[in-house]
Amino acid sequence: MKSFPTLLFSITLCCISSFSTSLRAEKEPDRLAKNAIEGLEIADGLEASLFVSEPEMLSPTNIDIDAYGRVWVCEVVNYRRRNGERPEGDRILIFEDEDGDGKADSKKVFYQGRDIDTAMGICVLGNRVIVSVAPYVFILIDDDGDDKADRKQVLFSQTGQPQHDHSNHAFLFGPDGKLYWNFGNTGQAVHDAEGNPVISKEGHAVVDNRQPYIGGMVFRCDLDGSNFEVVGHNFRNNYEVTVDSFGTLWQSDNDDDGNQGVRINYVMQHGNFGYRDEITGAGWRDPRVGMAEEVPLRHWHLNDPGVVPNLLQTGGGSPTGICFYEGKLLPEVFQNEIIHTDAGPNIVRAYPVENDGAGYSAEIVNIMEGTRDKWFRPSDVCVAPDGSLIVADWYDPGVGGHHMGDIAKGRLFRIAPPESPYHSSEFDVSTPEGATEALKSPNAARRYLAWTALHEMQRDAETTLVALSQDENPRFQARAYWLLAKIDGRAQQTIDEMSQEENSDLRVQSLRVALQTDVDVVALIGQLINDPSPQVRRECALSLRDIPQNVKAPLWAKLALQHDGEDRWYLEALGIGAADSWDACLSAWLEEVGDKWNSPSNRDIVWRSRAQQTAGMLAKLLRDADVPNETVPRYLRAFDFLPQEDKSEVLLDLALSSNPEDRSARTNLIVQEALSRLPSYDLVREQNKEVEFSEALNRLRGSAAYVELVSRYGLKDRYPELIEIATADPQSSLSVKAILTLLEAKQNEVIREALYSMEPEQAEKLIQVIGNSQHGGSVAVFNKYIEDDEVDLSLRRLATGQLGKSKYGAEQLLKRINEKKLSKKLMVSAEAALLRSADQNIRNAAIKLFPQAPSRNNKPLPPIQELVKREGNVAKGRLVFNDVGTCIKCHQVHGFGKEVGPALTEIGSKLSREAMYEAILFPSAGISHNYESYTIIDDDGNIYSGVLTSITDEEITFKNVDGISRTIKQENIDELIKQDISLMPADMQKIMTEEELVDLVEYMSTLKKEQ
Template identity: 30%
Template sequence: MQKILLNLTPVILRKGLFGMTILSLSLFTIACKEEVKEEPFSLGEKYFSESTQLYLPNDLEATLWAESPQFFNPTNMDVDAKGRIWVTEALNYRMFRNDPNIFKHHEEGDRVMILEDKDGDGVAESSKVFVQDKDLTAPLGISVIGNKVIVSSGPSVIIYTDEDGDDKPDNKEVFLTGFGGFDHDHGLHAMIAGPDGKYYFNAGNAGPHIVTDKSGWTLRSGSLYNGGSPHMIDNEPGMVSDDGKVWVGGIAMRINPDGTGLKVLGHNFRNSYELALDSYGNMWQNDNDDDGNKGVRVSWLMEGGNMGYFNPDGSRKWQADRRPGQTTAMAHWHQEDPGVIPFGDNTGSGSPTGITFYESDLMGEKYQGTLLASEAGRNVILAYKPEPTGAGFAMNRHNLITSLKEEDVEDAKSRATDEDKTKWFRPSDVLVGTDGAIYVADWYDGMVGGHRMIDSTGYGRIYRITPKGKNLPKPTIDLSTTQGQIAALINPAVNIRNAGFALLAKQGSQAVEEVKEVLNDKNPYHQARAIWLLSNMGTEGIQAVEDQLEANNPDLRLTAFRALRQVKTDILPYASKLSSDPSAAVRREVAVAMRDMPMNEVKDILIELASQHKGEDRFYVEALGLAMDGKEEEIYTVLSQELGAEPLDWSAGFEDLTWRLHPNQAINGLKDRAISQQLTDAQRKKAVTALGFINDQAAVNAMQEIAASDIAGVKDQALWWLRYRRNNDWNEFAIDIPELKANLSPEIQKDMLAFKATLENTSSSKADKVKAAVAMAKDKTGGFMLLGLAEKEALSADLTAEISTVIFQNPEQAIRVLAGDYFTNPTESSPLALSDISAIEGDAAKGKQVFMGKCATCHQVGEEGRNIGPNLSMIGAKLDQNGLFDAITNPSAGVAFGYEMWLITLKDGTVASGFLQADGPIVVLEGLQNEVYNIQASDIASRKRFATSIMPKPSELKMNETDISNLTAYLVGLNSETN
């Protein structure tokens, strides 16, 4: 038997901050060292034949560690105590959309594979199936913790236990279930063991997530999200969990290994693919934006933090809340709203995936403390050395490994041909092995995002990154001795540490002295692991942790406080001691720990913490906001006495606190500041914004007074807030402002309503019905009404045939496209062949003309075009030529999340169509001309969400093969933030 391997020859490319090495990967075939009986494959099947180049720092090298057919379509990895890599496959990914007659798949369910390099030569020669299960459909997470293999495959977290060590599961347990997002990228993600011995994980916004832990505690998380999968059920914003809180969208969680103690640690993400913890207990994640909006982020997550994708209860998208003058990224994550955590590093457009934190020095000291974030959309693993800054972190980004040359975008454009596979490097996960090497899983495909694939073979790869010329041997981990358990505790691999942690904690006081020795380790991350462990080792261990509250390193003081929080019922003495700590990060942790504690117990601590805030630290003021959650009115009285002044004399710190807390009793002071000529424009604007977040008639009245003032700028801001809030949080308050022109009324649609009545009247003649139907089919409003009737099967076959002859000439593009779901287009042409298109050499200049003439009516590139569909300014950084061909010729194969068309019919018969932006007492649709429909929910008779993309097929735009080739040549070059 043979298998295909890659030979990598390192060549120095250039030196930069890290320096870069280019790896030319050329193909050759050798005899397999070991028969892979567990994974038979056809020798005639072609898995990979193109050359690829990868770039990484010049002190590192990468080798191909494993590839298909040892596994397929890798989504996530983990490593066990033997140093073997476990991989979850997603061959059955989106089979409802990806034709099973074309795409490789497994009828018996997806699999978990075990890969091993037995002889230590840097190549995995062994591959075997651990489990194949019909309950596994495109699983997105795996953790191997002891003899438990934890697999995340929505709607469930499943634990397979291998009791006898034969690499086959002996037991299967549904550990948790009820998560939304079956077979969905925005669903359930990987579980990992934290430094405290508990399990941490997250889920995207494809809810609702209604999950009950083994103690009976129930999480309920919903949002406005309603797209992406036929398996989804209706999401519901504003649900309350058993902790009394409203958790929204994507969520991060922690749970005890026994399945009790489920706790939400942060929320309101779009889709954080994975959660990573460092040994201090800091949580790190990435998150993708609505496609094309250049808002992808890599973030530190504050405990309990709201990361700002939806409004606080999940009923409104960011577009509905966007304020005049806000940049897309700031609006996208509600960054100027009180109660939202700063988003960290905005990486632009992309599709972020797996993430991990590197704490060893085996790769060299400069890599210790590096956050590694996979970016499949941008063909790169991003590297950060997070720098503590105030109560948060500064995130400075570098590339660890990428298939794109940083300094030569034009070269990438020139190589963007059908044969070029530059953008097929799709890192789906990054892992630290027991040997300290970095392992990168490559999904390898020309398409990423939108639930689509191009590669029908399921090919995948795993690369191993090591220091150049340095052997990183796989350690032997002996868990039968205390020293072996400590060696596991300080191992570079995250879940291996848990094996040492659990066994040492079980020893209790007997192993305290040995564990205390780790406090002297030169690696501070090892010291932090010892702190967490000691807090679980009885009285002597806890005393050692209390001593660390005096440590010189603020990260260790912070870790000690976090550890004590989990094992001590009374943490107020510690909180009081640290409330005046010189480190803002330490004080931040004290603040978030005060969130649910009674006011009478924490008042003095809160005052001390607040007195330390001087302004200019958004992380700190948000931590204070969490500390004062539910106590805003009561604490503001105290803060005013201790820290306040006359409204026009507020300090920057007190101004921040008032903005963040926005209590009712601050209304008059905010109004005075908003209309004061003594303050700056920024200070006045901040006061107006704070008023906009107070849900009280007095705040409305104050805003109306400001709107009646004659202060330039402030008046317009207040008027905007009144009109905006009237359609959501202030809907039930009395607001007296000039009305905007109504965009929905029976009067405007009266002609079409009359025609519709004719169709619905059983006594109308056939001729009258045909006349009415034809008239409606030619009109935008009438066309949408016909779609609504067709959806309800309220049109006869004769009428459907008559409408089919007319509706595909409707002036509204969306109607022409959506009509194909219900009517037969008499002029529909055969689909264009990709082979015919790819044979034509595209002209980018002519492609831009095609874009401006055909695509700019819905899409933007830079400042050109309209913001209706996804922004395409960086589409070339995400898709290669084949991916663009597929997206253009098969637009409904992957509708971008948030761009599903809705049709709402009111009780009076009128209709509105567009993209759903808010759902509550007022339903907000954004129409195809960027008009906004604000609709009383009580007036709605029916709703319809279309699965078909409103992007027309090329034939409907009268585009031929040459047009598509030219357009693709233009789009493939759009990979710069400056487009």
């Protein structure tokens, strides 16, 4: 759960499927709870104990630990089961260890109902329990203290898709007295209890619509949901957020499965985190100049200006729960660090963080790993009052694909040093001294009670809080300062004290506190603007964001002057601070730097800027021979983030004013990218630049840009050249685009003439690319060709098969067959084409005409339970995998194969054998988000199918089962239908024998992450 649909996916497209329900009865000894600890590897200095397991608890998605050490659990068995595996609904459970032995002694059902089916988050705040269950956020209230919910309130509504774990996630009480939470990229929007759109403090509706928010988001609000802020956005499936005592936010985010791009983020205030293109909403696969070579980096648009860097890339996985550990019980390496569960690689990790410029760097230290038991799926981790950890284990053969393989198991583990009894110390928040002591707790629920009590006391708590603000522990100081600043009339004094602290984290916090109170933020920024810590200066830049530009600009310029040209964290903070004031900010900076703006340390300021004069400055950089060639693509990419009215004239000049004798790769790239960004050909005509445009276009012959420009501007004199491009590689997207340009322009005669005049080898390529276009115009091209006895029979058969790839072509084939007008010599080709048609009606008609055998060799496969016990041959399995009819057709391993579905390079580390068989034989049982199959019907009635790789307001791009990308304008789409089946054939057994299937799974089991 959590980001479970983000780990693996159904082996062609969404390789995480799971077990059939028959496996629930599986009783192998290594799956029994009594053997659970044996399947785990625990870090030195720690030991694990089984706190509770099945049958007392099943499938925990999320947990919290209350102020008394009791563990609250979202127990989910109705995930993706609309009829309900448990008709009474999912449950909120409470477990308590009464004797301190690290094992639960009692269980209570706090709440049960279908309204909390698939709850993904729980936060215990005294007698109020916040439960996140899309599309709602509920508050369950225990009025009489009997550990039963007496009332239910709606905090937020219409937030996320029901039964979808990319939606709303768990809440957390922050050190500032606010709530923090998030949702993933199916969260869609946030509405209040009455269904009204929530408006952020910045004045925007909180909606994933690029106005301005996009994708997954992180939120902060008051306890009643007011003062709503979007702290960061453009994540994929950011599962949980955590916050430390200084108010720094951390979270994980999951990639589009199989791309080794799982990441950990420091959530920079108001940051864009790059899952989708900020301007167009395009996906990360869309080609763009300057994109990173490495897929994990490309995945997050990290080469784009305006994207906050990642703290850490952790490879493949399904990241889930997260917390920040500020206790003392665990070994020092884990103290004051992020602790995180990742269900995909069966692991619980810590990420020790160090300051790195204006940002951070981190390493990975494992805490708990399912080295022997790959069903260990840690879904959450929380800190108990005694400083020990409780880890929830979803326990399942697979994770992801919106599917559960096992609903009969689930576990909680306690992690602590040996001989550390589980205990919850006494506490009393009724006095300032008692509440201040409770505020030191590593447990968030206890700190909530302490914070609330101290805040209500106001001046009565001041003395004890002042004492705590001078503690040797800076995190205790930070907690005290948050409360002191919220004592009426004491904010300015508190901030003055904080800004003088030696610890830079406290000085950073002073700015955060200032933004939540009524003090003069501008004065504080002026005081800290030359702070020796880049972290503090970063926070100064972020704090400028909502300040009037006449005040902001000179302060921003002083901060920008301190950019070293290498610190991307600092650069992005400057970009966030300059929002909506770029003209004034950049001008103020230019007044300070003068001609030195074009220096290695200052060029990134220009690259990141979005002022009116930015385009002209970028052009100067591109023409400057001292600017390294390797930086040219990033400066070209920067144009995409500027308004069209600011860049059109500059782009035209860049495209047309280059020296014709200069044919260098650099100049050609500049011309190509500049031409492709022109708003229309009218600009060329207005300035009488047709000749110069033609000369510039000649530079691009044979390229995708050339085809795009010929198509966009309808340059008919260039059409014959597209035939040559179309036949270069019929399987390439470029060749398909070239032939589509001709077909859509109804240049059928040009195509036919070329077809008849070609040698057979070239004719084959032209026929193939016409078929790969799936365009109905193929009928006009092939109509007479396939019946022309003077044409070689092999070419006619090929054309017949390619004709059937479009809906109209397939309909014409059926018509010919039914009217007995199709040559018998072409019948086999027609059969193959019609049986693989994307149109179900055509396939049904074909089946009647051409009955098929039930399975290969008519030999049924044994049950999965039997297949799992079989040992296969790795070498033979590799051959099966690489056969053109099976896996390699849609998947890559170590860079080989087609990139239709996710890469399977590490599939053996992620899926058990059982889950692999499920995924191969029942690919539609669990299809992961972002890998669903779609059927597209255009306004000509053509039918296409594939996986969407990008969708914008203007067009969609999809990749078909042959790995060919196609882009169709939104205005030309009649229907876009999401399918509930995978693109992967549901009858794989028909192309494999039992032995070949076993060999295939044996080989795939060897595809593991390198250690």
